[in-house]
Amino acid sequence: MIGIFDSGYGGLTVLKACIKALPQYDYLYLGDNLRVPYGSRSPETIQQFSEDALKFFFNKKIPLTIFACNTASAAALPYLQEKYLRTPNVTNKKVLGVIIPVAEKAARRTRNKRIAVIGTRATIASKAYEKELHKIDPSIRVFGVAAPLLTPLIEEGWHHKPEARSILKKYLAPVKDFAPDVLILGCTHYPIMHDVFEDILGPRVHVLDSSTAVADSLADYLKRHPEIESQLTKNADPSKPGTRIFTCTDSPERFSEFAKKFLGIGDATTVQKVQL
Amino acid sequence: MIGIFDSGYGGLTVLKACIKALPQYDYLYLGDNLRVPYGSRSPETIQQFSEDALKFFFNKKIPLTIFACNTASAAALPYLQEKYLRTPNVTNKKVLGVIIPVAEKAARRTRNKRIAVIGTRATIASKAYEKELHKIDPSIRVFGVAAPLLTPLIEEGWHHKPEARSILKKYLAPVKDFAPDVLILGCTHYPIMHDVFEDILGPRVHVLDSSTAVADSLADYLKRHPEIESQLTKNADPSKPGTRIFTCTDSPERFSEFAKKFLGIGDATTVQKVQL
Numbered sequence: 296m297i298g299i300f301d302s303g304y305g306g307l308t309v310l311k312a313c314i315k316a317l318p319q320y321d322y323l324y325l326g327d328n329l330r331v332p333y334g335s336r337s338p339e340t341i342q343q344f345s346e347d348a349l350k351f352f353f354n355k356k357i358p359l360t361i362f363a364c365n366t367a368s369a370a371a372l373p374y375l376q377e378k379y380l381r382t383p384n385v386t387n388k389k390v391l392g393v394i395i396p397v398a399e400k401a402a403r404r405t406r407n408k409r410i411a412v413i414g415t416r417a418t419i420a421s422k423a424y425e426k427e428l429h430k431i432d433p434s435i436r437v438f439g440v441a442a443p444l445l446t447p448l449i450e451e452g453w454h455h456k457p458e459a460r461s462i463l464k465k466y467l468a469p470v471k472d473f474a475p476d477v478l479i480l481g482c483t484h485y486p487i488m489h490d491v492f493e494d495i496l497g498p499r500v501h502v503l504d505s506s507t508a509v510a511d512s513l514a515d516y517l518k519r520h521p522e523i524e525s526q527l528t529k530n531a532d533p534s535k536p537g538t539r540i541f542t543c544t545d546s547p548e549r550f551s552e553f554a555k556k557f558l559g560i561g562d563a564t565t566v567q568k569v570q571l
Numbered sequence: 572m573i574g575i576f577d578s579g580y581g582g583l584t585v586l587k588a589c590i591k592a593l594p595q596y597d598y599l600y601l602g603d604n605l606r607v608p609y610g611s612r613s614p615e616t617i618q619q620f621s622e623d624a625l626k627f628f629f630n631k632k633i634p635l636t637i638f639a640c641n642t643a644s645a646a647a648l649p650y651l652q653e654k655y656l657r658t659p660n661v662t663n664k665k666v667l668g669v670i671i672p673v674a675e676k677a678a679r680r681t682r683n684k685r686i687a688v689i690g691t692r693a694t695i696a697s698k699a700y701e702k703e704l705h706k707i708d709p710s711i712r713v714f715g716v717a718a719p720l721l722t723p724l725i726e727e728g729w730h731h732k733p734e735a736r737s738i739l740k741k742y743l744a745p746v747k748d749f750a751p752d753v754l755i756l757g758c759t760h761y762p763i764m765h766d767v768f769e770d771i772l773g774p775r776v777h778v779l780d781s782s783t784a785v786a787d788s789l790a791d792y793l794k795r796h797p798e799i800e801s802q803l804t805k806n807a808d809p810s811k812p813g814t815r816i817f818t819c820t821d822s823p824e825r826f827s828e829f830a831k832k833f834l835g836i837g838d839a840t841t842v843q844k845v846q847l
Contacts, residue, residue, distance in 0.1 A: 329616060330606060335726075337822035340605055447723040450611075458737050465734070546613035 296321040296528050296538075297513075298352040298360035302344070303331030304450065304553040305483030306363030309393070311558050312510035313361070314536070317517070321528045321537040325351060327571065329544035333366040334415025334482070335443060341417060345371035347571040349379065349390065358526040359389045361509060365481045366415050368392030369423035389523055396512030397479055397505045398427035404501055405477045408435045411470045411500075414481030416441045424479060438473040442466045446484045452556065454488040460495070463488070467495050477501045487557055541566040572597040572804050572814075573789075574628040574636035578620070579607030580726070580829040581759030582639030585669070587834050588786035589637070590812070593793070597804045597813040601627060603847065605820035609642040610691025610758070611719060617693060621647035623847040625655065625666065634802040635665045637785060641757045642691050644668030645699035665799055672788030673755055673781045674703035680777055681753045684711045687746045687776075690757030692717045700755060714749040718742045722760045728832065730764040736771070739764070743771050753777045763833055817842045 299310045303326050310324050325348060327333075333341050345367040352360045362368045372392040380390055401410050401424075412424045419441040428435045445466070448459045470478060478500050480486060486504045493502050517524040530537045539560070543550040547566035554560050575586045579602050586600050601624060603609075609617050621643040628636045638644045648668040656666055677686050677700075688700045695717040704711045721742070724735045746754060754776050756762060762780045769778050793800040806813045815836070819826040823842035830836050 329612070335825070336605070337825070340821050444720075444723055444727055444729070447720055451720055453720070453738075456741075458734050458741075461734050461737075462729075465732075545616050549611070549613075 296323050296355075296357055296540075298322075298355070298357040299324045299363050300345075300348045300352065300360060300367065301326050301364045301483060302333040302367060303328045304550065304557070305446070307554055307558050307560070308483050308486045308506040309361065309363035309509050311560065312506040313513055314539070314560075316510040316514050318536045319529045319533040321530075321539070323352075323355065323357060323540045324542065325569070326541075326543040326550060328546065328550055329571075332415070332446060333364065333370075334417050334446070336417065338370045338417065338421070341366060341370040342374050346375060346378075349375055351569065351571055353388060357388070359391070359523055361513065362390060362392045363483055363509065365393055365483065365505065366417045368394045369414075369418040369421040369481075389520075391509075391513065391516060393483075393505050393509050394423045394427050397481070397503065397508045398424055398431065400508045400511075401477045401479050401503055402428055402431040402435065404503065405435065405475075407474075407476045408432070409473060409475040410435055410437050410477045410479065411473055411475040412437065412439045412479040412481045413442050413466065413470070413485065414439070414479075415446070416443055418481050424481060438470065438475065440466055440470055442482075445488070446482065449484045449487050450553070454491065459488065460491055463491055464495055467492075471496065475500060477503055479503050480505055539565075542569045543567075544569060544571055572599050572631075572633055572816075574598075574631070574633040575600045575639050576621075576624045576628065576636060576643065577602050577640045577759060578609040578642060579604045580826065580833070581722070583830055583834050583836070584759050584762045584782040585637065585639035585785050587836065588782040589789055590815070592786040592790050594812045595805045595809040597806075597815070599628075599631065599633060599816045600818065601845070602817075602819040602826060604822065604826055605847075608691070608722060609640065609646075610693050610722070612693065614646045614693065614697070617642060617646040618650050622651060622654075625651055627845065627847055629664060633664065635667070635799055637789065638666060638668045639759055639782075639785065641669055641759065641781065642693045644670045645690075645694040645697040645757075665796075667785075667789065667792060669759075669781050669785050670699045670703050673757070673779065673784045674700055674707065676784045676787075677753045677755050677779055678704055678707040678711065680779065681711065681751075683750075683752045684708070685749060685751040686711055686713050686753045686755065687749055687751040688713065688715045688755040688757045689718050689742065689746070689761065690715070691722070692719055694757050700757060714746065714751065716742055716746055718758075721764070722758065725760045725763050726829070730767065735764065736767055739767055740771055743768075747772065751776060753779055755779050756781055815841075818845045819843075820845060820847055
């Protein structure tokens with residue numbers, strides 16, 4: 296089973312991309328909708344909440360977990376890697392975040408070496424994308440913009456209304472001035488309004504969706520790590536989809552509402568409420 | 572000392588109104604910014620979070636606490652009253668919510684007996700205002716509208732931008748059709764855009780701000796309950812302001828940013844982080 300963790304509902308876009316690329320595996324999704332949103336909280340709190348989630352997957356003996364949440368990947372994963380995952384005697388579990396695969400894809404894609412990132416307040420403040428991009432190529436210039444209103448707009452289902460477009464235009468005005476050729480959508484909700492981003496920025500900016508980057512990176516990781524791949528449960532017939540389990544920490548009703556509305560997946564009866 | 576509890580920052584509007592009406596008392600404010608917002612969570616979760624807050628005030632031996640948060644007052648206070656406050660042997664502490672004073676003021680004010688309420692998803696779903704208004708006068712017709720985008724817009728400081736006005740217009744369209752003569756602002760953030768509400772609804776609708784209603788009700792309560800009033804600490808010279816203590820459960824920096832921006836009160840050095 297592959298674990299997918301998000302602070303709430305947005306990680307379902309990552310799950311969807313992973314299922315599309317690798318349908319035969321079993322997936323366990325955890326959305327911490329009791330304490331969502333992480334993006335406006337302090338780094339210490341994001342670390343504490345993410346640690347609770349990681350322990351949930353450890354207790355379920357999940358060999359490989361994806362931190363689908365940009366905020367958790369940016370503000371907590373380096374800390375958790377240090378604490379739990381770099382000491383082989385403590386655990387042989389693996390955790391992949393979204394920052395590294397997305398930064399790698401963005402660095403391969405840029406020609407003018409100007410990359411913009413849009414995300415939550417905490418993701419932008421962490422400078423996590425900037426740090427990873429500079430490890431790959433220190434000459435890349437990075438511009439980050441925090442856009443706290445986009446997630447509420449998307450969760451309210453208003454992402455295609457003129458007000459959402461107008462708000463996004465305001466957020467993107469300094470991005471246009473910076474003139475990047477790649478914009479990283481650094482929050483799992485944003486792919487839902489991918490078309491509006493493209494429309495505002497025009498054809499010269501590639502809008503990079505983290506969900507497909509993570510799915511590609513997962514497929515690549517499993518090829519390179521047969522010792523992890525062999526521990527994953529999956530459907531015996533590789534052409535048939537594996538099991539999907541949905542868990543969340545508050546109302547399962549609201550969770551399945553989002554799963555249906557945004558992604559056409561999930562069902563009220565299959566979402567389990569868990570305690571972290 | 573008077574306790575003021577809110578899920579985050581919005582209750583500062585209630586504190587401000589209370590300080591204006593009754594400056595001589597000492598106040599202790601608690602904002603649960605670790606777990607804000609409450610308004611989109613399940614009733615069980617709101618009850619659990621509010622119970623944690625109530626115990627914080629009990630432990631500090633605060634004789635009188637105000638639940639400034641509409642969501643907590645609507646979804647949790649009746650449950651907590653039943654569990655802790657109606658059994659005199661358990662505690663002699665008092666808790667006042669915002670729903671009853673605001674409903675009383677609205678009922679006194681209406682002429683056409685049509686009252687609209689705007690608030691969080693949880694406040695509207697609870698029908699708490701409707702229940703209180705119907706206790707006072709069953710012939711009053713009540714219309715509720717959930718407006719989850721207003722709080723993020725206000726917290727982002729965008730409440731006077733055209734996009735905020737346009738979003739508020741959309742929320743208020745069915746309110747205008749209902750043709751009330753009173754609109755209850757059923758969320759502590761909304762007084763910050765009071766002028767925009769008035770502007771959209773016109774002079775025939777009275778926009779009722781819960782913060783001043785709660786302050787008036789507090790003053791009245793203290794007159795009627797000298798046995799509680801006598802337990803409150805205050806400045807010996809009644810013309811001089813008492814002590815104000817600010818506590819929150821996550822970043823004090825972000826807390827004092829809001830306190831300064833919205834209300835001109837608070838200072839980074841005076842906000843304490845606490846655990847519930």
